[in-house]
Amino acid sequence: xxRWSTASxxxxxxxxxxxxxxxxxxxxxxxxxxxxxxxFVEQLDxxxxxxxxxxxxxxxxxxxxxxWMTETSQDPDDDTDRDQSQEVWSPAGESIYRSLSASALPAxxxxxxxxxxxxxxIAAGGRRWRTLTxxxxxxxxxVVVRVARAEDRMRAELREVLVVLVLGFPLVVVLAGFGxxxxxxxxxxxxxxxxxxxxxxxxxxxxxxxSVPNDRDEIGRLAAVINDxxxxxxxxxxQLRRFTxxxxxxxxxxxxxxxxxxxxxxxxxxTPAEYxxxxxxxxxEVDRLTSLVDTLLRLSHGDAGRVRLSPEPVDLxxxxxxxxxxxxxxxxxxxxxxxxxxxxxxxxxVDRLVIREAxxxxxxxxxxxxxxxxxxxxxxxxxxxxxVLTIADEGPGIPPEYRDRLFDRFFRIDDGxxxxxxGSGLGLAIAKWAVDVNAGQVSAEAGTSGxxxxxxxxxxxxxxKADRPIQTVQPxxxxxx
Ligand code: ADP
Numbered sequence: 027x028x029r030w031s032t033a034s035x036x037x038x039x040x041x042x043x044x045x046x047x048x049x050x051x052x053x054x055x056x057x058x059x060x061x062x063x064x065x066f067v068e069q070l071d072x073x074x075x076x077x078x079x080x081x082x083x084x085x086x087x088x089x090x091x092x093x094w095m096t097e098t099s100q101d102p103d104d105d106t107d108r109d110q111s112q113e114v115w116s117p118a119g120e121s122i123y124r125s126l127s128a129s130a131l132p133a134x135x136x137x138x139x140x141x142x143x144x145x146x147x148i149a150a151g152g153r154r155w156r157t158l159t160x161x162x163x164x165x166x167x168x169v170v171v172r173v174a175r176a177e178d179r180m181r182a183e184l185r186e187v188l189v190v191l192v193l194g195f196p197l198v199v200v201l202a203g204f205g206x207x208x209x210x211x212x213x214x215x216x217x218x219x220x221x222x223x224x225x226x227x228x229x230x231x232x233x234x235x236x237s238v239p240n241d242r243d244e245i246g247r248l249a250a251v252i253n254d255x256x257x258x259x260x261x262x263x264x265q266l267r268r269f270t271x272x273x274x275x276x277x278x279x280x281x282x283x284x285x286x287x288x289x290x291x292x293x294x295x296x297t298p299a300e301y302x303x304x305x306x307x308x309x310x311e312v313d314r315l316t317s318l319v320d321t322l323l324r325l326s327h328g329d330a331g332r333v334r335l336s337p338e339p340v341d342l343x344x345x346x347x348x349x350x351x352x353x354x355x356x357x358x359x360x361x362x363x364x365x366x367x368x369x370x371x372x373x374x375x376v377d378r379l380v381i382r383e384a385x386x387x388x389x390x391x392x393x394x395x396x397x398x399x400x401x402x403x404x405x406x407x408x409x410x411x412x413x414v415l416t417i418a419d420e421g422p423g424i425p426p427e428y429r430d431r432l433f434d435r436f437f438r439i440d441d442g443x444x445x446x447x448x449g450s451g452l453g454l455a456i457a458k459w460a461v462d463v464n465a466g467q468v469s470a471e472a473g474t475s476g477x478x479x480x481x482x483x484x485x486x487x488x489x490x491k492a493d494r495p496i497q498t499v500q501p502x503x504x505x506x507x
Contacts, residue, residue, distance in 0.1 A: 036210045043206030048199050055191045062187050066180045067156070071145055074158035077173035081112045087165035092116075094123035109176040114169050117161075122169060131155060134172055153178060216245040224252060232260040265434075272436035276318060276450060280311040287311075321452050325435065328459045335377040335463060339487045342413050343368030343406040345378065349385045350404055353393060361399045364389075368406040374413045375487040376464040384460035384468065385415065387453040388480045392419035394449065396477070413484045420477040424470050432470055433458040457482075 030038070084095045094114055111128035115121055119135030130151030143160040157174040216239075223236045235256060238249045291304040327333050350364050357364050374381075392402045400420035407414055424432060424439070431437050436451040454468075461468040466484035473479045 036207070036214055039210040039214075040203060040207040043210070044199060044203040047202040047206070051195060051198055051202075055195060059184075059188060059191060063184055066184060070156045070175055070177065070180055071158070074145070074156060074173050074175060077110065077112070077175070078158050078160055078171060081114075081171050081173055082162050084112075085114065085162070085164045085169065085171070087167065092122055092164045092167055092169050109178065111155075111172075111174045113172045113174075115172070117168055117170065128172075128174070131157070131172075131174060134159065134170060147177065154181065156180075217248075220245065220249055220252070227256060229263065232256060232263055269435050272451070273322060276436065277315065280315045280318075283311045284308050318450055318452075321450065321456065325452065325456065325459065328463070333380075333463070335380060337375050337377055337464070339373050339375050340378050340381065341370075342372045342374050342415060342484065343370055345382060346385060346404050346406050346415055349382060349389055353386065353389055356390070356393050357402065360393060360396070362393060362396055363401045364404060365401060366404045368404075369408060372406050372408055372413045373487040374464075374484040376466075376484060380460045381464055381482075381484070384457040384482060385417075387457040388417050388468075388482070391453060392417050392421065392480070395419065395421035397421065400477075408486065411486060413486050415482045415484075416479055418473050418477060418479040420473070420475075423472055423476055423478045426472070429470055433468065 033041075086093055086095055092114065094112075107125070108127050110125075111131060112123070112125045113121065113128045113131070113134065114123040115134045119133075121133070130153070131148070132150055143158070146157045146159070148155050148157060154177040155174045156177050157172055159170060159172045161168055161170050220236060227234050227236075235253045236249045238246050238253070240246045241250055287304050287308050291301060296304075324333070346368060347366055350366055354364060389402070389404065396402055396419040402420075403416070403418040405414075405416045405418075428437075428439055432439075433454045435455040437454075438449060438451040458468050461482055461484070464484060466482060468480065468482050471479050471481065
């Protein structure tokens with residue numbers, strides 16, 4: 027059974043089209059018919075006006091009485107005579123003259139005809155008549171003249187117009203419905219092609235795209251949007267694949283080390299001290315594994331949106347100082363100088379712990395990749411109504427071609443060097459996630475005198491107003507400042 031809600035767009039469009047066409051045509055036909063009818067009646071009335079004029083010309087006064095002068099040539103069998111009539115009545119309601127066919131009409135009085143000129147339609151003798159009644163003066167005497175014409179011919183013509191309109195109506199609606207169906211089919215055909223194309227693109231063939239014959243029309247724009255979606259899907263699939271491969275690779279390394287240590291320990295009998303040392307190394311690798319798995323878990327929770335944030339107003343300068351003091355020992359080991367320059371009162375509304383981790387990871391990298399005895403600058407300020415935290419180091423810097431991928435998971439510029447320093451390639455990915463979820467942006471650029479500058483931009487909490495910058499220098503190792 028036909029159900030509107032499950033019908034195809036093509037069927038629904040055609041149905042709407044037919045319905046609209048039906049209503050429009052009905053209105054059009056009714057209006058046309060009314061206009062034609064009005065025009066016919068007007069024509070009849072014009073003829074009656076002429077009839078009245080010629081009737082008035084035939085009236086004369088003879089011996090103080092109004093008389094009708096008959097034309098000698100008049101033929102009583104004339105066809106037109108039966109279709110038209112003339113009458114003259116006295117104001118008292120006496121008939122002065124009635125033409126032959128006028129006998130079919132009812133007497134003019136008592137309805138009267140003195141009220142002025144008026145057109146009427148009346149039924150008499152099984153026919154309909156159009157009449158014009160008007161008082162007129164004949165030599166100072168008032169009489170009432172009524173001229174009439176049968177409406178038969180006009181009605182026959184109107185009937186013909188009606189027949190044409192009524193018979194043509196379903197024909198036009200059916201033709202319009204057919205045309206509508208063909209149009210809807212043609213208009214929707216590209217969508218069928220699109221669907222067939224899209225069905226072809228599976229997870230294994232995500233590099234394929236829908237063809238866009240005309241990118242300006244609606245279908246073209248739809249195809250472009252679907253293509254964009256495919257492109258994003260492909261990128262996500264690719265990222266996921268790389269992530270899985272990298273994660274497995276990352277987990278394999280400590281596992282192989284543990285296995286290696288275990289095999290070496292079992293290979294020959296060793297002293298208790300050597301066993302202890304082997305176990306210590308194994309535990310170190312286990313720690314590495316545990317922290318890696320923890321980080322991966324946190325990232326996947328972050329991706330799934332399962333990390334609950336508690337945003338609160340945080341003084342970004344204080345937070346930066348706090349992070350610096352917790353990492354200063356690492357810097358001291360490398361005789362690095364951490365200079366903190368903070369505009370006081372830079373308040374942001376963020377999750378303190380999450381942003382703290384982002385700053386920690388970036389500062390940790392600056393310490394890790396900065397050379398021994400170098401300087402690290404931590405600045406907190408306000409720029410263009412945003413809180414900006416920069417961490418600049420004097421390390422090797424980030425080549426421009428890597429800047430986009432720097433925040434990708436497991437991305438490392440120099441695999442060996444980073445791994446030697448205990449890096450897993452996840453620090454900046456975590457930092458990016460942490461800043462992103464707090465509505466900020468993190469980026470890396472080249473420092474003015476070498477090294478790299480990491481910039482974290484966060485929206486200000488609404489009540490922030492900046493004071494003067496305050497500079498503090500963290501004590502570096504061996505008292506260097
Ligand atoms: P990792 O744990 O390996 O340090 P990150 O995600 O923190 O991982 O960093 C990714 C890579 O970006 C690092 O391996 C390193 O090559 C590069 N990198 C990060 N910070 C710096 C920096 N301050 N100077 C130079 N290179 C950096």
